[in-house]
Amino acid sequence: MIGIIGAGPAGITAAETLRSYSDSHITIFSSESHPPYNPVLLTTHLKTGGDKVFWKGKDILERLNVDARLGEKVERLDVKNRRIITEKGDYVFDRLVIASGSRLYAPLKGLHLPNVYNFKSLTQVQNLRSQIKERKKAVVVGGGFQGTEIALALCEMGLEVTLIEATDRIMPDRLDKKTSRFIEEVLESKGAELAFNSFGVEFVGDGVCRAVITKDGDEFAGDIFIAATGMTPNIDFCKKELEISKGIIVNEYMETSQNGIYACGDVCETRNRITGEREIFANYWNAVRQGRIAALNLLGHRIPYDGSDVMNSLKKLGFHFIVAGDVSGEYEEVEKRGNYWRFYIKDGRLIGYIIVGDISNAGLFYKLMLSGEDVSRFRPLHQLKDSDFVFRTIQQ
Ligand SMILES: Cc1cc2nc3c(=O)[nH]c(=O)nc-3n(C[C@H](O)[C@H](O)[C@H](O)COP(=O)(O)OP(=O)(O)OC[C@H]3O[C@@H](n4cnc5c(N)ncnc54)[C@H](O)[C@@H]3O)c2cc1C
Incomplete structure (x- = not known):
């Protein structure tokens, strides 16, 4: 049996990927009894209710033909005997994906009060x-x-x-x-x-x-x-069995310190694509990319994960607000017609940016940041916001 612990974006992406390439028996455990939902949509759900929060459809687990253990929290992992112990049962696994995400970290008293x-x-x-x-x-x-x-x-x-x-x-x-x-x-x-x-x-x-x-x-x-004071990874059930720092440590193939056990999403630490540092990245797209890579490698492929991005896009402001990459150190900025751009530069590289308002060149900034190429010829960098400028410069 292939086990998946957690049915959030990372766990569901792992399940989708596994099912695309394999007929194996897959069992997915979720401590929550709801169908899988997307936490990114929770603030919208607060306002509108409805089923959009179940972003893959309420029947995703049936469509994937997986054995769904909803409302069944994993209490303990026994790596030696390849066992998953839940509140309700004991399961033997062959290979495993841990995608148990994160929970609230709040060092305040009185959290139990009903309101x-x-x-x-x-x-x-x-x-x-x-x-x-x-x-x-x-x-x-x-x-x-x-x-x-x-x-x-x-x-x-x-x-x-x-x-x-x-x-x-x-x-x-x-x-x-x-x-x-x-x-x-x-x-x-x-x-x-x-x-x-x-x-x-x-x-x-x-x-x-x-x-x-x-x-x-x-x-x-x-x-x-x-x-809303922070998050901490859900590692209680496996912390004695796996190598852990703040989150579960994985190698470039998303494999943990134990053979055949992979981890992905908010529960694990990966490398920052810009700084190279190992961190937890609480971000939907990182979780999805990691879920896919973990599943492919579990199936025997050797596909390295190319690292995570720090990217925040704040919704509900009435205008775009994006903060990407490493936003520390030297920067250039420009404000024009109610829009604002800030570019962080280190050793000639674009390492991060902030955009307020006009995001028309955001894709280009993102590519330049990831490419690590020397952007000195584009300086002052705020010219990057003009697509004509970039086009002309690249042509030269
Ligand atoms: C309010 C809010 C807004 C957000 N907005 C954005 C945004 O705009 N953009 C963005 O990129 N990211 C956003 N995020 C972050 C994003 O939602 C997370 O990075 C993403 O959900 C991580 O996916 P995951 O599958 O790793 O973990 P999770 O989504 O946390 O899912 C893990 C699942 O595992 C289950 N689980 C935990 N422990 C166990 C156990 N022992 N046994 C069985 N099941 C277990 C949990 O109940 C949960 O269902 C937001 C998060 C929140 C909370």
Whole structure:
């Protein structure tokens, strides 16, 4: 039997790839009882409901003819005896793909209170959706990519929103204050209150949460609370069996430290295509590419994974906002007719960029960044945003 642990984007891509090339018996385990869904669509699902969140169709597992063990959490992996132990049974596997993704990381007390939610499961979002009509004031803790997107969605739904962030800006590991301001202005125009330099430590209340308390003793009251403070990989069931740093360590073929056991998606660490550093990349397209490569190699191919990208594209702003690659160090910038571009350069290479607004040349920036070619002849790099300029330069 080929086992797959996790039915998110990485696990489903692995299942699709395996089924395209093999008739083997495939068993897929998911701790969630829903059909496979796409977490990228959860903020939209909060607003609209419906079935679009099941992005492959609710019947994907039947169509793939896999043995679907939904609502069956894997408790332990026994590598020596090739066994998967779940809450309900014991299964012998031949080869395995671990795609168990990530869960909320929130070092705050009071997470158990019933009106404190997170966006790391469809059940949580459905519960929030069922309550939201009776609620008026939401407090989102965490101004990273997901917390910001959630705050924007809640504003769109007519709630009063406070966004609490420990640093002085939005997406602090990717933006400086100048680029954060583009997002802050949108949040403010939608009526959101932004509480920077506020480190949430506890959700407080008797029976239900009534406020978040910060390290400095400030209180932010509300009737709905969202924890969006980060993620941590789901490795509890396998951490004694596999080589692990923060996430599961894989080689260039997505194979773990154990023969025939592969890992992909948010649960594993891969190489950054730009910096070469090993990290966890919580990004849909990386998860999908890794799921495919893991499955192909499990089937006996030898196809190396070419590395992951750090890429954030913030939705719900009303304009495009893309942050890609390594956004540290020297940069060039230009602002024109409400659009903004910033290019990060190191040793003559384009290593990262930020686009606010016009994304017409985004594909070109991406290719130049990945190619690693010397872009000195295009400097000043902001000319890259003009397609004519690039065309003329390449012709020369
Ligand atoms: C609100 C939100 C918005 C996002 N927006 C974007 C975006 O705009 N663009 C983007 O690129 N990325 C976005 N992401 C990130 C993206 O969704 C993830 O990178 C992607 O889902 C990772 O896929 P995965 O299959 O590795 O993990 P997951 O999607 O986390 O799936 C893992 C699955 O495994 C199950 N599982 C875990 N442990 C076990 C176990 N022990 N036994 C059985 N099953 C288990 C989990 O229940 C889950 O269903 C967003 C994420 C969230 C939460």
